[in-house]
Amino acid sequence: MDITIIGTGNMARGIATRALAGGHAVTLLGTDADKSRALADELSGDVRSGAVGDPISGDVVVLAVWYQALDDVLGRYAGRLDGKTVVDITNPVDPQTYAPLTVEAGSAAQEIAAKAPGAKVVKAFNTTFAGSLLEGRVADQPLDVFVASDDDAAKAVVRELAESAGLRVLDAGPLAVARQLEGAGYLHMAIQPGVGGTYASALKIVS
Amino acid sequence: MDITIIGTGNMARGIATRALAGGHAVTLLGTDADKSRALADELSGDVRSGAVGDPISGDVVVLAVWYQALDDVLGRYAGRLDGKTVVDITNPVDPQTYAPLTVEAGSAAQEIAAKAPGAKVVKAFNTTFAGSLLEGRVADQPLDVFVASDDDAAKAVVRELAESAGLRVLDAGPLAVARQLEGAGYLHMAIQPGVGGTYASALKIVS
Numbered sequence: 302m303d304i305t306i307i308g309t310g311n312m313a314r315g316i317a318t319r320a321l322a323g324g325h326a327v328t329l330l331g332t333d334a335d336k337s338r339a340l341a342d343e344l345s346g347d348v349r350s351g352a353v354g355d356p357i358s359g360d361v362v363v364l365a366v367w368y369q370a371l372d373d374v375l376g377r378y379a380g381r382l383d384g385k386t387v388v389d390i391t392n393p394v395d396p397q398t399y400a401p402l403t404v405e406a407g408s409a410a411q412e413i414a415a416k417a418p419g420a421k422v423v424k425a426f427n428t429t430f431a432g433s434l435l436e437g438r439v440a441d442q443p444l445d446v447f448v449a450s451d452d453d454a455a456k457a458v459v460r461e462l463a464e465s466a467g468l469r470v471l472d473a474g475p476l477a478v479a480r481q482l483e484g485a486g487y488l489h490m491a492i493q494p495g496v497g498g499t500y501a502s503a504l505k506i507v508s
Numbered sequence: 509m510d511i512t513i514i515g516t517g518n519m520a521r522g523i524a525t526r527a528l529a530g531g532h533a534v535t536l537l538g539t540d541a542d543k544s545r546a547l548a549d550e551l552s553g554d555v556r557s558g559a560v561g562d563p564i565s566g567d568v569v570v571l572a573v574w575y576q577a578l579d580d581v582l583g584r585y586a587g588r589l590d591g592k593t594v595v596d597i598t599n600p601v602d603p604q605t606y607a608p609l610t611v612e613a614g615s616a617a618q619e620i621a622a623k624a625p626g627a628k629v630v631k632a633f634n635t636t637f638a639g640s641l642l643e644g645r646v647a648d649q650p651l652d653v654f655v656a657s658d659d660d661a662a663k664a665v666v667r668e669l670a671e672s673a674g675l676r677v678l679d680a681g682p683l684a685v686a687r688q689l690e691g692a693g694y695l696h697m698a699i700q701p702g703v704g705g706t707y708a709s710a711l712k713i714v715s
Contacts, residue, residue, distance in 0.1 A: 478608075488692050493714060495677075502715035
């Protein structure tokens with residue numbers, strides 16, 4: 302797969318690391334092309350870099366940015382996400398206080414779907430912390446990746462991406478369940494003080 | 509502790525089993541007193557039964573009923589929950605389709621707090637399935653019980669109850685986080701087809 306990751310932060314690094322471990326080609330696009338180049342230089346595998354706004358070569362785009370940056374990215378790529386699998390990993394919180402934000406559309410993912418109606422939006426990776434994605438495992442267990450989408454083909458693509466990277470995928474249902482998924486993502490942050498506060502944990506279904 | 513459980517279904521049975529295992533006294537109150545007596549007869553320990561509407565002797569009340577039954581229970585106990593620790597375990601879903609319901613107050617727990625302003629409402633046990641509560645463990649790991657409340661003393665009571673029963677407690681924050689907790693509870697139901705569909709799993713934080 303040819304995977305474009307927009308963002309140069311810790312989540313971009315984590316998801317890029319897993320995608321490369323899965324044998325995929327990764328292009329990192331940052332608002333600062335120097336940052337995306339620097340991140341690409343740190344990673345091993347078929348990895349390239351560029352700037353946000355560059356054409357997107359593949360069919361899978363991961364928006365590895367804060368909720369607050371989505372509008373800017375969607376504006377730059379207006380019409381150019383049509384037909385692509387667009388992965389939303391965000392948890393809508395205030396970046397200063399980490400208080401949860403109420404999203405009128407129900408969830409960030411549904412908001413993206415409304416603003417980029419040609420995109421096949423998949424909610425995923427919003428409950429997995431960046432650090433744990435580097436190895437893909439916590440306590441010797443694979444991370445669980447919960448996916449929600451109205452497009453079964455796009456969901457299958459994200460499943461393949463995550464499973465090839467050694468992760469377990471759990472299907473949460475249609476895109477509307479992104480609301481509950483974002484709730485679970487927030488919960489995973491909220492309970493950090495009780496588990497060491499280092500964002501090193503995993504939210505998992507154990508059975 | 510003297511714990512009153514309103515309800516005679518599987519969740520009442522699960523929570524009663526854990527509370528009795530923790531050495532607490534349990535009173536089961538059902539709309540059908542025969543049902544609560546039958547359930548009490550099946551359990552071991554300091555357990556009594558009665559009918560919904562009976563006086564509540566202790567300081568802890570678990571509302572082990574469907575979201576749709578809350579109004580009836582709150583109506584019968586109007587004013588009589590003041591000062592008590594009231595545990596809300598519900599996940600607001602349509603009982604026929606299991607589709608999630610939007611609750612205007614933000615969450616069922618906040619709705620209860622608004623309707624019974626004298627009660628110390630604690631959200632808990634909404635991510636733990638009834639069957640797993642019988643043993644308190646899944647895959648040889650204790651269940652995680654996420655708690656949210658605006659009343660620290662009430663939260664501490666629920667922590668003591670759950671920990672004495674062999675469960676692990678994770679503090680999710682104020683009662684407003686019940687919205688996200690209910691999202692996580694729904695997610696745990698939504699992913700069941702991917703893990704066998706038997707509601708035998710646990711939602712856990714692994715680290």
